[in-house]
Amino acid sequence: MKLLLVGEVRDDRLTAETAELSGFAARLDAEVSMVLAGSADALPSFAGRLYLADLETCGEFSSDVHKRLVLDAIEREQPDAVVLLHSSYGWDLAPRLAAAMQSAQVSGVVGLDDGGYVVESCNGKMRRTVRPLTDFAVLTIQPGAFAAAPMAGSPDVIAIEAAPDSAIEFLGCIEPERGIDLSRAGVIVSAGRGVGGADQVELVRALASALGGEVGASRPVVDAGWLERARQVGSSGQSVSPSLYVACGISGAIQHLAGMKGSGFVLAINTDRDAPIASVADLLVVADLAEFLPALTAALEQR
Amino acid sequence: MNILVCIKQVPDMEGRFEPNEAGSWFDEVGLAWRMNEYDAFAVEEAVRLKERLGGEARVTALCVGPARVVETLRKALSMGCDDAVHIDDPEAPERDPWQIASMIVGFAAGRGFELVFTGMQSEDRSSAQVGLLVAERLGVTCATGITAFEWRDGAITVEREIEGGRSCTLRLKAPALLTCQQGLNSPRYPTLPNIMKSKRAKLTVLTPESVGLEPPKASSGNFRPHERNAAGVILDGDAVTLAAQVLEILETRTAVLGKGGVR
Ligand SMILES: Cc1cc2nc3c(=O)[nH]c(=O)nc-3n(C[C@H](O)[C@H](O)[C@H](O)COP(=O)(O)OP(=O)(O)OC[C@H]3O[C@@H](n4cnc5c(N)ncnc54)[C@H](O)[C@@H]3O)c2cc1C
Numbered sequence: 406m407k408l409l410l411v412g413e414v415r416d417d418r419l420t421a422e423t424a425e426l427s428g429f430a431a432r433l434d435a436e437v438s439m440v441l442a443g444s445a446d447a448l449p450s451f452a453g454r455l456y457l458a459d460l461e462t463c464g465e466f467s468s469d470v471h472k473r474l475v476l477d478a479i480e481r482e483q484p485d486a487v488v489l490l491h492s493s494y495g496w497d498l499a500p501r502l503a504a505a506m507q508s509a510q511v512s513g514v515v516g517l518d519d520g521g522y523v524v525e526s527c528n529g530k531m532r533r534t535v536r537p538l539t540d541f542a543v544l545t546i547q548p549g550a551f552a553a554a555p556m557a558g559s560p561d562v563i564a565i566e567a568a569p570d571s572a573i574e575f576l577g578c579i580e581p582e583r584g585i586d587l588s589r590a591g592v593i594v595s596a597g598r599g600v601g602g603a604d605q606v607e608l609v610r611a612l613a614s615a616l617g618g619e620v621g622a623s624r625p626v627v628d629a630g631w632l633e634r635a636r637q638v639g640s641s642g643q644s645v646s647p648s649l650y651v652a653c654g655i656s657g658a659i660q661h662l663a664g665m666k667g668s669g670f671v672l673a674i675n676t677d678r679d680a681p682i683a684s685v686a687d688l689l690v691v692a693d694l695a696e697f698l699p700a701l702t703a704a705l706e707q708r
Numbered sequence: 709m710n711i712l713v714c715i716k717q718v719p720d721m722e723g724r725f726e727p728n729e730a731g732s733w734f735d736e737v738g739l740a741w742r743m744n745e746y747d748a749f750a751v752e753e754a755v756r757l758k759e760r761l762g763g764e765a766r767v768t769a770l771c772v773g774p775a776r777v778v779e780t781l782r783k784a785l786s787m788g789c790d791d792a793v794h795i796d797d798p799e800a801p802e803r804d805p806w807q808i809a810s811m812i813v814g815f816a817a818g819r820g821f822e823l824v825f826t827g828m829q830s831e832d833r834s835s836a837q838v839g840l841l842v843a844e845r846l847g848v849t850c851a852t853g854i855t856a857f858e859w860r861d862g863a864i865t866v867e868r869e870i871e872g873g874r875s876c877t878l879r880l881k882a883p884a885l886l887t888c889q890q891g892l893n894s895p896r897y898p899t900l901p902n903i904m905k906s907k908r909a910k911l912t913v914l915t916p917e918s919v920g921l922e923p924p925k926a927s928s929g930n931f932r933p934h935e936r937n938a939a940g941v942i943l944d945g946d947a948v949t950l951a952a953q954v955l956e957i958l959e960t961r962t963a964v965l966g967k968g969g970v971r
Contacts, residue, residue: 415871466868466876468850493870497852500840503806509925510805512835518930526931528721528831531734534930542926572849574879576865581873592964616964628891634873642873649964656721670962672954677722678944683936688957691944700951708955708965 406433409484411475412441412449413494414460419449422490424553427451429488429546431554432517439560440478442471452558454482456565467571472501474567479506481563484541491545499545509537513659515550529658529681548640549663585619585635586643592618593647595638595665596626599654599675599694603631608698609653615705621645621665623655639664653694657682674698709765712821713754713789714812714842715747717773717780718832727931733802734931743780746827748787748895749888753857754825755788756893760859766790768821772811773800778911785906786898792909797916805833806925809841814920816846822862824885828853836887843885851878853889 410426412419419441430437440456441449442463448455456478463470475498479487487502489495491513503510516523521534522544587593594613596606606626613620622632624639638645640660646667653674655661658681665671666685673686674694683689690697719725719739728735743751751769758765769784771777772795781792795811797803816824824846826839836852843850855875856867862882867875869889898906943953959965 466878493853493868496836497840500805500837501844501850503837503925504841504844507925510835510837511926512837521930525834525934526832527719527725527734528834530721530934531725532930532932532934533733533928535926535928537926539925572880573851576877576879578870579867579875579877618964624890629894637873640871641869649958649962670958672958678942679724679933680722681934683940683942684934685937686940687937687961688954689940689942690950690954691942692947692950696947697950700947701954704948704951704955705965 406435406486407482407484408433408435408437409478409482409487410437410439411487411489411495411498412439412443413490413492414441414443414465417444417460418447419443421553422492422548423449424556425546425548425551426488426490427554427556428551429514432551438478438482438484440475442474445562448560448562450556450558451560453560455560455562456481457562458565458567462569463567464569464571464575466575467569467573468497468501469573470567470569470571471498472505474565475502476505477565477567486542486544488544488546491547495545499543503543506541506543508539508541508543510543510545511535511537512545514544514546525659528656529662530679547659549666582633582635585633587619587621587636587638587645588643590619590645590647592616592649593621593638593645594618594651594653595621595623595655596632596653597623597655598625600626600631601654601695603629605695606631608694612651612698612702615702616649616651618647618649623661652682652686653698655682656680657684709761709823710819710821711754711758711765711767712816712824713747713750713767713769713784714824714826714838715751715769715771715780715784716744716827716830717741717771717777718744718830721831725933730929731931732929741776741779743783744827744830746829746831746888746890749890749892750825750827751784751787751789752893752895753888754823757823757859758788768793770795770812770815772797772808774798781911782906782909783898785909786902787896788902791912793912793914795914795916795919797921802928804924804926804928805835805837805841807922809838809845810922811916811919812838812842813845815914816842822882824848826885826887828887828889839885839887846885848883848885849880850885850887851880852887854886855889855891857886857892
């Protein structure tokens with residue numbers, strides 16, 4: 406099998422997750438090449454053909470220019486599949502490639518299953534196996550799903566370029582509000598949509614204070630304004646690794662798990678015993694948090 | 709100005725999912741249905757724009773799916789969409805993104821939609837492909853995962869989320885397709901008169917063949933639960949007993965509760 410990996414550059418540096426593309430290729434025992442909009446001064450350690458375009462000319466956020474670059478590399482390399490990360494860069498670029506190639510795309514691959522690709526369904530509660538029906542396929546792999554392969558060697562660089570005109574104009578980046586650093590907290594008690602309302606967040610706060618920990622949140626809780634944006638845990642929030650993580654009314658979508666799966670002990674409180682948080686929970690308490698949280702807080706305070 | 713919103717109906721994710729007989733997808737028995745969360749942001753944004761433009765705009769909601777999706781189209785109408793189009797396809801739940809996109813393209817091509825809003829992905833199949841495939845095949849510019857939207861005479865400014873809580877600001881021109889991410893807006897609750905009105909509205913019903921359904925590019929099967937943490941413990945019962953059990957487990961399995969009190 407021949408794979409063309411699409412490397413990813415953010416802030417002028419190859420992202421760490423790019424090595425996961427190599428890890429995925431290694432699992433398939435594939436022959437690999439890579440295409441990258443980057444800089445000749447910071448080449449990835451990689452043994453194989455590297456189709457390299459100049460990032461400065463292409464722009465980091467011009468998906469149409471990147472599409473033309475990758476299509477050019479596909480044309481030259483004739484791979485069986487092109488592989489991207491299922492990241493904001495990859496999920497945006499992949500269907501553009503699939504449309505141009507009139508090919509299958511498999512999104513967010515988390516595993517391999519007898520020649521097919523395993524993906525998540527129903528917000529992470531279920532899984533299914535997808536098989537391309539076309540000879541060529543576009544694949545995006547879920548960040549964190551495949552162990553990074555150590556990257557070594559020096560690439561055989563082939564310079565490519567694409568017309569830099571883009572229908573999408575980049576105006577600038579907005580940095581997240583910070584101010585609350587959850588990355589060093591030993592205990593985090595997080596509120597999910599299951600808390601049901603802004604006033605109920607008090608139950609979560611009370612437990613966090615009884616445990617001497619910080620309050621975290623899932624994305625919908627932050628979007629609803631029940632807690633500050635800076636408390637969001639997940640792929641578009643903070644990554645945390647406390648000794649104890651308590652997930653209150655959080656279903657456990659993959660983007661949330663991405664931010665907390667490095668936690669020591671995970672306690673989840675959920676009315677749904679099949680919620681996908683069960684895939685990482687060391688202890689799942691099947692209960693209504695409105696009853697259970699005050700009981701646990703009281704028990705802690707009585708010690 | 710014509711605006712199109714593409715919506716999907718999905719089951720409530722707290723429901724119990726059992727594989728169907730073929731093991732290819734879930735059995736629909738016993739599930740409750742609602743609008744895909746990401747699509748509700750798309751409907752809301754389209755209706756807000758229409759309201760701002762005051763009368764010059766018309767919003768069409770489009771849904772591909774079996775008979776049950778009529779409910780979700782009526783919801784879109786009650787939120788302020790003007791027209792509803794149902795591509796009546798009993799097999800839609802198991803079609804691949806390419807096929808769904810082929811039908812939307814078949815409907816939208818030549819109808820002069822200046823803007824198309826979709827959700828960034830569905831909650832059940834989560835492929836995040838349909839919006840982009842439609843845009844590419846219609847030949848319109850596309851920005852994905854938007855969390856802010858501004859329109860000024862055909863010039864569009866969006867915020868697009870990237871990793872780690874950062875966003876970037878992008879500018880593009882109509883015609884364009886935008887896929888909507890959580891946080892874009894808070895979808896409204898329809899008023900009772902609007903709900904009543906939507907119940908009487910006439911829907912346009914089309915067949916998959918009439919809008920150019922194409923063959924699939926991928927197959928999907930072996931639908932199964934996500935494995936639990938094998939070492940995980942599950943407890944249920946009354947709150948007070950549970951609290952005592954949990955406390956004991958935290959004391960033995962973690963170091964966060966120092967002896968003689970909370971650290
Ligand atoms: C590109 C992208 C990036 C994202 N980034 C993030 C991110 O950084 N962080 C993040 O969190 N999400 C992120 N998401 C969203 C993610 O997919 C989920 O939508 C989100 O995590 C769901 O939040 P939740 O678990 O609080 O809500 P839900 O999924 O609605 O879950 C609520 C849970 O509460 C339970 N519940 C309900 N009532 C009770 C009760 N009374 N007692 C106990 N339990 C109850 C339910 O059973 C359910 O499991 C992202 C999504 C995308 C597409």
